[in-house]
Amino acid sequence: MLNMTELYYFSPTGGTKMSAEIFCEGISKSVKTMDLGSRDKAVEKPTGELAVVAVPVFGGRIPSVAAERLNELEGNGRKAVTLVVYGNRAYEDALLELNNVVKERGFQVAASAALVAQHSMIPEVGKGRPDDRDRKSILAFAGKVLEKMESGSDVSVKVPGNDPYKDGMNMPVTPISLSSCNRCGKCTSVCPTGAIRLESSTPVTDTEKCILCMACVSACPEQARILPPPLKEKMEQMLGALKSVRRENEYFL
Ligand SMILES: Cc1cc2nc3c(=O)[nH]c(=O)nc-3n(C[C@H](O)[C@H](O)[C@H](O)COP(=O)(O)O)c2cc1C
Ligand code: SF4
Ligand code: SF4
Known part of the structure; x- marks a missing residue:
């Protein structure tokens, strides 16, 4: 187990945070959380061994506001695990986009995942996710990431997605x-x-x-x-x- 991970998350309705916290529980004794959605705080710089970066999928992309906040970070060669959390439809180019953003900030992406959570617009889609089955598989993944980190392997991950990415969502509607x-x-x-x-x-x-x-x-x-x-x-x-x-x-x- 690592002593500490730093979790950078954007989670407007809590599903992304919930999934990412299961991963962090499986890889380290303690977690320091940084909310990329908080407007009143600057994003704290990473200082530890591993940064976990978790964002939801919006229209097959990562939310623009999360990408903007991530651009405030400096990885300085630190390892990162990237997680996109989606509502049981598809994650399309989001994981590739997230990995590109995180790499551009100077992190080495050690592992990635696309995880399912309840759909925040239509909660009956992906209802109750992450559930016990997700929890078990996320914890097993965390164990494998730990092994990879301990073995010193620096094999970079390849994730699905197209670059150029699909067009971002543009719906002129609000709640x-x-x-x-x-x-x-x-x-x-x-x-x-x-x-x-x-x-x-x-x-x-x-x-x-x-x-x-x-x-x-x-x-x-x-x-x-x-x-x-x-x-x-x-x-x-x-x-x-x-x-x-x-x-x-x-x-x-
Ligand atoms: C504006 C918007 C767009 C979304 N687009 C997708 C999508 O393209 N594919 C998908 O499977 N889920 C999509 N979802 C569902 C979210 O990715 C999913 O519910 C996620 O868990 C939300 O994270 P949160 O609970 O941390 O807010 C979308 C949700 C919203 C609000
Ligand atoms: S107004 Fe729009 S951006 Fe702001 S919290 Fe509501 S849905 Fe999100
Ligand atoms: S919609 Fe009205 S009741 Fe609901 S959070 Fe906003 S101000 Fe409060």
């Missing part, structure tokens, strides 16, 4: 607030892009800034923040068939 909103301001504070402001105590969302990450929907204590019903319906149509499908995690060493 909306219902009349049951009590104007608590929680959504404004959790938004990783600062897209929500309270105007006359009512949440107003900037379409240009919103990346549809679902953090505000997940954090609203009144369940008053929702996807606009036409978008929800469209997503249901696109993803509904995946409710009865189980994609498995993929590991690259």
Whole structure:
């Protein structure tokens, strides 16, 4: 076991963090977590033996805000494990993109994985993931990564994906607030892009800034923040068939 890993994560609704923490539990005695979605803190530089970098998949890519925050890091030759977490549809170019970003920052990517978590827009897709079966397989992967690190092997990993990457998502839609909103301001504070402001105590969302990450929907204590019903319906149509499908995690060493 390593003594400590530094976990850099972007996790608007918690699935990415949950999956990455299982991996960290399997590889080190303690974990220092750094939230790439937090607007009020600069990203702390890595100092330890291993950095774990975990981000969700948005439209087959990594979220732009996570890529921007990762650009603040300096790896200085340190080892990194990269994890993309996706909602049981597909991860497409996201893992390749993440590895390229992390390598450009001076890290050596020792291992990578594409892990499944519940879909943050349609929770019945990938429902309950990561589950016990995921947990066992993620912990087994962590054991293999540890062995690879201890053997001193520096074989770099090859992951699927195309470069140039597919076009990023561009949906000019944002979540909306219902009349049951009590104007608590929680959504404004959790938004990783600062897209929500309270105007006359009512949440107003900037379409240009919103990346549809679902953090505000997940954090609203009144369940008053929702996807606009036409978008929800469209997503249901696109993803509904995946409710009865189980994609498995993929590991690259
Ligand atoms: C805007 C957006 C785009 C997404 N795109 C994909 C995708 O392309 N493929 C996929 O399988 N899941 C996709 N998902 C689902 C998330 O990748 C998945 O739910 C992930 O666990 C979310 O991470 P979080 O719980 O840390 O926020 C998307 C979710 C959102 C909000
Ligand atoms: S978190 Fe929910 S209740 Fe609070 S201001 Fe935002 S929408 Fe309203
Ligand atoms: S307003 Fe958009 S970017 Fe901000 S938390 Fe909500 S979904 Fe995410």
